[in-house]
Amino acid sequence: MIRSRLAVLALSLLILVTVAGISPCFAADRDVSADLDNLDLEDLLQVEMVSPSERKQSLENIAGSYTILTEEDIKRSGATSVPEALRTVPGVIVTRTDTDKWALGVRGFSGTFNSKQLILVDNRPITSPYFNGVIWSSQDLPIQLVKRIEIIRGPWTSLWGSESFNGVINIITKSAAEMQGNRSVTTTGTDGVSQYLRKGGHLSENGTLAVYAKGGYEPGKKYRIRGRTEKGSTDWTTGSGGFRADWLNAYTDQFSIQGQIAGSSITEHSPPGNPFSADKDKEDYSGYAQILWDRKTGARSGMQFRTSYTRTFLTVTDMENISNSADAEFIYSNEQLEDHFLTFGLGSKYFWNSFKQGEHVQVTNDSIYSLEFSGFAKDRITLIDEKLFLNLGLKLDYSGGSELAPQPTARLLYMEEDEEYWLAASYANRKPSYWVQEGSYRVRVNDKEYTVDFSGDLKNEKLATIEAGYRKLFSETLKFDVSLYLNNYDQMVTFSFDDTTDTATPVSGLCGISYGTEVALDWQPYSFLTLRPSIDISNQDFQNIPPGIPGFSPPLNTPLYSIKMQALIDLAENWELDLFSSYVNSMDDKDLSTGFGFDARLAWQVRDNLSLELIGSNLLTTLDESNFSPTEPSCTLRLTWDF
Incomplete structure (x- = not known):
């Protein structure tokens, strides 16, 4: 553990020394999206964005349920990590199951190894190709790098493929031009300490570079798990360092290269309900590099090429895994005859994993x-000029040893001044993760131990869904969004328990439906006050559900009510008070936080280049009867200094 901490410190110092010669620049140089930070939602609807996946499609033509968290939204949420920032989003359930572990779910499914949504950073998949979930402990993405987060709920398989089963979360980081100058962010509090440093400068007239380093330490805390207080993992030390370089040529070509290496160490404990921890010290490492080339060939046409390589080393209880992944994709879009906007894409991914077997x-x-391999084609057809649009898309996914998986969708959008109506039908066909097709470990279910034997012959999981929604901009200060969905799941992976041999075997034997609605309001009743209430009501109806394996996002098979309220208050000049409260009730005891939550943030802009924030989390812990939640509130002081 000491070697890991010294390595993290050495990495941070090396990066800062390397860039000491870069001259900072505070000029007005920016990339083509630098002005987007200052735009409201209604303005964003009129500009071309990357959603989804740089497919050259503006948000006004997305017939689906989405939320955009801007940099300002993320800051005012008080989040110190990406999972924390997602707590405010309707339809998204975020649970911290341990000091270094998060369970994140969209529309009802949740779990440490939840594989029902695709998560990307700058369009690079961070979902593990082997586990089909995100191992957040190996990411260590500084929240200060994030420009915005795009959350698209529902299957977008015609664009993203089978991994986007229940939705897509795309984390967009800042360009090097947006990270000029020097910045220091220091946090300290009951949850530990962290330090973030960034330096940006010019490489040439059209080239910019930014580098950063971050280190942190969390002592760990106790968690309430199924009515009992359990000790979480302790002494979590993290460190990361990275860079990004961008070149812009006459606003037609943009070339970017970026990369990061990260490491962490922790003393794990294995509380009930978390079978992926052991009573031991462990270390994880990760690194990636990505190259992106984007060319605009016309006012409504363009192409993009992206390729990346990712390597991770992680430990699952006492088994060690080294994962390597290389992927590439090419996208071309062009408007044809004014009535058709065509987008085509080809992609491939190659990954290789090696394992050091453990005893458990x-x-x-x-x-x-x-x-x-994958390929997709999409056509946005204008049926009535500036009013009615039909989106037809199809993606084909293929991996060795499996059948070709088609992913079709059709989306209809009607626009009338400040209103939008949309309707969508999609079909998803996904191969179960490698993790549920091979392997073995022991887990306790209902106070009895079973050996999980991943040796069954599993079929592809399937989903057919119908969605509808309505959006309206009543005024500059009042926006309304509602969506409804009906999902029909088939051949979902579940577990068959044999009490005579004490084994649990995954089988493709689960089918059922889920349905629900998401309602969100953005209201500014006064110039100093913004209210963002939302409610998410969903229900799942699955037959013959066996006891769930903890961490594997089983269906809840029960109504789920999630109510959230965010209040953004400008107390006075240079003073902000932000409040966030939530209530979740699953009427179940699965891997899901239920009960009340309350967070607060008080911010003071001391000078133009200096700000101070006081952040409180889990402040209503005495009223919280939840599962998988910290037992004590936390308080964090965050100092941001530009110099």
Whole structure:
């Protein structure tokens, strides 16, 4: 553990020394999206954005349920990590299951290894190709790098493929031009300490570079798990460093290269309900590099090429895994005959994993290799000029040893002045993750231990869904958004328990439906006050659900009510008070936080280049009867200094 902490410190110092010669620049140089930070939602609807996946489609033509968290939204939420920032989003359930572990779900599914949504950073998948979930402890993405987060609920498989089963979360980071100058962000409090440093400068007249380093330490805390107080993992030390360079050529070509390396160490404990921790010290490492080339060939046409390589080393209880992944995609879009906006794309991904088997967790093979291909085509057809649009899309996914998986969708959008009506039908067909097809470990379910034997022959999971929604801009200060959905799941992976052999085997035997609605309001009744209430009501109806394996996002099979309220208050000049409260009731005891939550943030802009924030989390812990939640409130002081 000491070696890991010294390595993290050395990495941070090395990056800062390396860039000491870069001359900072505070001029007005910016990339093509630098003005977007100052735009409201109604303005964003009129500009071209990256959603979804740089598919050259403006948000006004998205017939689906989405939320955009801007940099200002993220700051005023008081979030110190990406999962924390997502708590305010309707239809998204975020649970911290341990000091370094998060369970994140969209529209009802949740779990440490939840594989029902795709999560990307700058369009680079961070979902593990082997576990099909995000191992947040190996990411360590500084929240200060994030420009915005785009959350698209519902299956977008015709664009993203089978991984976007229940939705897509795309984390967009700032360009190097937006990170000029020097910045220091220091946080300290009951949850530990962290330090973030960034330096930006010019490489050439059209080239910019930014580098950063971050280190942190959390002592750990106790959690309430199924009515009992359990000790969480302790002594979590993290560190990361990275860079981004951008070149812009006459606003037609943009070339970017970025990368990061990160490491962490922690003393794990294995509380009930978290079978992926062990009573031992562990270390995780990760790194990635990505190249992006974007060319605009016309006012409504363009192409993009992106490629990346990611490597991670992580431990699952006593099994060690080294994962390598390389992917590439090419996208071309062009408007044809004014009535058709065509987008085509090709992609491939190759990953190879090696394992060092443990005594408690094993997999069938010591190494595994996989090559996957995909292609998609989409057409936005204008049926009535500036009013009625039909989006038709199809994506084909193929991986070795499996059948071709088609992912079709149709989306209809009607626009009338400040109103939008949309209707969508989609079909998803996804291969179960490698993790549920091979391997073995022991887990306690209902006070009895079983050996989970991943040796069954599993079929592809399938989803057919119908969605509808309505958006209206009543005025500059009042916006309304409602969506409804009906999902029909088939051949979902579940577990068959054999009490005679004490084994649990995954089988493709679960089917059922889920349905619900999401309602969100953005209201500014006074110039100093903005209110953002939302309510998410969903229900799942699955037959013959066996006891769930903790961490594997089983269906809740019960009504789920999630009510959220965010209040943004400008107390006085240079003073802000932000409040966030939530109530979740699942009427179940699955891996899901239920009960009340209350967070607060008080911010003071001391000078133009200096701000101070006091952030309180889990402040109503005495009223909280939840599962998987910290037992004590936390208080954090955050100092941001530009110099």
